[in-house]
Amino acid sequence: MFDLRPVGYVIGLLVACLGAxxxxxxxxxxxxxxxxxxxxxxxxxITTITGGLLAMATSNGVGERxxxxxxxxxxxxxxxxxxxxxxxxxxxxxxxSNFVDAFFEAMSGLTTTGSTILMGIDTLPDGLxxxxxxxxxxxxxxxIVVAMVFLPELRVGGMQIFRxxxxxxxxxxxxxxxEIARNISVIYLGLTVIxxxxxxxxxxxxxxxxxxAMTTIATGGFANSDISFAAYAPSAxxxxxxxxxxxxxxxxxxxxxxxxxAVPLFRDxxxxxxxxxxxxxxxxxxxxxxxxGYQQGELAFRKALFNTVSILTGTGYASDNYPLWGxxxxxxxxxxxxxxxxxxxxxxxxxxxxxxLLFASIKAQIRRIHSPHGIFQPRYxxxxxxxxxxxxxxTFFVLFIVSLGVLSVLLGLxxxxxxxxxxxxxxxxxxxxxxxxxxxGPSGNFSTLNETAKWLLCAGMxxxxxxxxxxxxxxxxxxxxx
Numbered sequence: 232m233f234d235l236r237p238v239g240y241v242i243g244l245l246v247a248c249l250g251a252x253x254x255x256x257x258x259x260x261x262x263x264x265x266x267x268x269x270x271x272x273x274x275x276x277i278t279t280i281t282g283g284l285l286a287m288a289t290s291n292g293v294g295e296r297x298x299x300x301x302x303x304x305x306x307x308x309x310x311x312x313x314x315x316x317x318x319x320x321x322x323x324x325x326x327x328s329n330f331v332d333a334f335f336e337a338m339s340g341l342t343t344t345g346s347t348i349l350m351g352i353d354t355l356p357d358g359l360x361x362x363x364x365x366x367x368x369x370x371x372x373x374x375i376v377v378a379m380v381f382l383p384e385l386r387v388g389g390m391q392i393f394r395x396x397x398x399x400x401x402x403x404x405x406x407x408x409x410e411i412a413r414n415i416s417v418i419y420l421g422l423t424v425i426x427x428x429x430x431x432x433x434x435x436x437x438x439x440x441x442x443x444a445m446t447t448i449a450t451g452g453f454a455n456s457d458i459s460f461a462a463y464a465p466s467a468x469x470x471x472x473x474x475x476x477x478x479x480x481x482x483x484x485x486x487x488x489x490x491x492x493a494v495p496l497f498r499d500x501x502x503x504x505x506x507x508x509x510x511x512x513x514x515x516x517x518x519x520x521x522x523x524g525y526q527q528g529e530l531a532f533r534k535a536l537f538n539t540v541s542i543l544t545g546t547g548y549a550s551d552n553y554p555l556w557g558x559x560x561x562x563x564x565x566x567x568x569x570x571x572x573x574x575x576x577x578x579x580x581x582x583x584x585x586x587x588l589l590f591a592s593i594k595a596q597i598r599r600i601h602s603p604h605g606i607f608q609p610r611y612x613x614x615x616x617x618x619x620x621x622x623x624x625x626t627f628f629v630l631f632i633v634s635l636g637v638l639s640v641l642l643g644l645x646x647x648x649x650x651x652x653x654x655x656x657x658x659x660x661x662x663x664x665x666x667x668x669x670x671x672g673p674s675g676n677f678s679t680l681n682e683t684a685k686w687l688l689c690a691g692m693x694x695x696x697x698x699x700x701x702x703x704x705x706x707x708x709x710x711x712x713x
Contacts, residue, residue: 236292238305239285242312246282249316250275252365256320256358259438267325267356274319281316300710306377306701310693314338317366324359331682338689340366342696343374343577345452345547345664346671346688348678352457357438363453364442371449371577372419374696375482376412418485423448426474433467447471448478450577452547452664459673460537460550468537468550479505479544479572500612501573505583512539512567516560525556538564538673544572545579547664549673561667565654568663579662579696581631587611588624630699635660638691645684655684659691 257271297305317337321328328336332348339346340363349355427444435443439455446453456462460471484496496502516535520526526534534551541548542564554561570586572578591609598607609616638656643649654666655677665673670680677685694702704710 233298233300234292235301235304236289237297238301238308239289240293241305242308243282243284243286243289245309246312246316247279247286248282249313249369250278250280250282252369253278253320253362255365256362259361260356260358263357265356265358267358270320270324271358271362273323274316277319278316303701303704303710306697307693307705309373310341310697313369314341314689317341317362320359320362325356326359331685332678335677335685335689336363337366338692339664340451340453341370341373342662342692343367343370343449343451343545343579344659344662344692344696345446345545346658346666346692347453347676348680348685350457350676350678352455353462360438360442360455364445364451367449367451367453368423368445370696371445371451371478372412372416374579375415375419375575375577377697414486415482418482418489419448422474422477422485426470429470429474430467433464433470435463435467439463443467443471444474447474447546447548448577450475450478450544450546450572450579452541452545454548457676460548465533468533471548472537472540475540475544475546475548476506476509479576479578481573481575482577483575499573501584501587504587505573508567508570508583509540509543512543512563516556516563519560520556523557539567542663543567543570545661545663547658549665552672552674554667554672565657565667568657568661571661581628581661584611585624585627588616588621589628591616592621592625627699630703631660634691634694634699638687641687642684645681645687647680647684651680655680655688656691659688660695662692662695 253271253275257268257275260266260268260271314334314337317340318330318333321333321336322330326333326336326349328348335346335348338344345367352360423444426447427440430440430443431437442453442455445451452459454460454462460468480496480502481499484499484502487493487495513532513536516539517532520531520535521528525531534553537548537550538553540546545568553564569580571580571582574582574584588609588611591611595607595609598605609621635653635656638660639653642652642655647655648668648670650668651666651670654668655671658664658666658671665671665675669675671677677688680688
């Protein structure tokens with residue numbers, strides 16, 4: 232049995248930090264005078280003490296390196312433990328949530344999924360609104376670090392292709408993680424601040440601008456209103472679309488840009504393909520609305536732009552009930568949610584680079600069929616792709632499809648209809664947020680689902696956020712062997 236103390240130490244520190252962060256919404260509630268602040272005071276004490284005791288109890292096992300098993304366990308353990316404590320303010324606060332609902336909201340927040348079980352969000356205490364935003368903001372920066380530091384070394388889903396980006400961390404995960412986290416956190420904070428001021432300029436209140444800036448840059452999608460962005464000025468949709476796109480780009484490119492190297496940002500084929508996909512989808516859905524007579528002119532373009540970018544990046548905001556656009560639009564939104572943004576960003580789902588590698592592999596295979604004696608190797612960013620990377624990517628695609636099917640069937644067995652089951656499974660695994668249909672669509676939420684379905688969706692959010700294999704490997708016998 233390998234040593235669990237380093238894993239417990241890091242998780243304990245993060246839990247304690249989460250508890251300390253609860254003081255921020257506590258202060259906000261105190262300033263608002265709504266009497267809700269004791270909820271965050273109690274939650275902070277419970278969380279900080281528990282995390283601190285865990286860290287102290289395991290501090291004698293901290294070394295310089297983490298083994299592969301410890302890294303896998305840490306990656307999953309963090310995203311499983313933090314929602315338990317993040318759920319406390321919902322459980323004892325004014326949402327009247329039972330534990331499964333509170334855990335669902337916290338898991339959705341920290342995985343930046345954006346699905347919600349809350350109704351009457353407009354009337355929630357300011358502290359709870361801010362807490363929802365903070366959880367997504369923490370989850371967003373956390374997943375960037377995981378994607379840049381851990382997943383490439385764990386060889387998950389083809390992410391090892393990004394080890395050549397200057398983040399060679401094998402054997403030195405924690406020290407290198409700290410350096411990467413500092414650089415990324417500065418960029419992340421800067422984008423959030425700029426986005427917040429942009430939202431203020433559209434007429435949002437300070438609280439709404441702050442919360443939406445955090446959930447936009449995290450591509451999380453928690454909004455401060457039951458009707459999401461339909462509650463705000465049209466200019467807010469343009470601001471939101473811009474910053475969701477920026478947040479869906481690889482943050483390593485921003486680090487390089489700040490360091491004075493802009494060339495990689497403009498030559499990155501993943502970014503080019505991402506923008507091309509977004510452009511085509513926006514044009515198609517704009518023309519579709521005009522052709523069907525649903526909406527015209529600037530309104531059609533704005534609704535297509537905002538909602539397309541929101542679903543494509545996995546953010547999950549909505550400014551219109553787009554299922555009313557027709558069956559073609561519904562199918563398009565479902566499929567675009569399975570694409571996602573760029574690797575190393577806060578966005579989720581399958582991600583653009585995997586589709587690039589898939590099509591590069593198909594192209595090479597077709598050329599081999601035409602010319603059996605030729606040597607054709609798939610290429611990405613001008614480099615030959617190894618069989619190891621291609622195998623990981625194909626495994627990811629197969630596992631994603633199988634997971635989607637299994638989760639859909641399990642949800643159906645709980646009594647959900649076909650549309651709710653399939654779109655709910657996709658929304659959880661791809662961390663999109665809203666599903667389709669009248670129940671969990673952009674005009675609904677997940678509150679009416681049964682408890683079994685909510686637990687299944689929580690599992691789907693966790694598995695999808697950590698790229699499937701980082702979780703599935705824990706259920707193999709070989710993983711637990713010394």
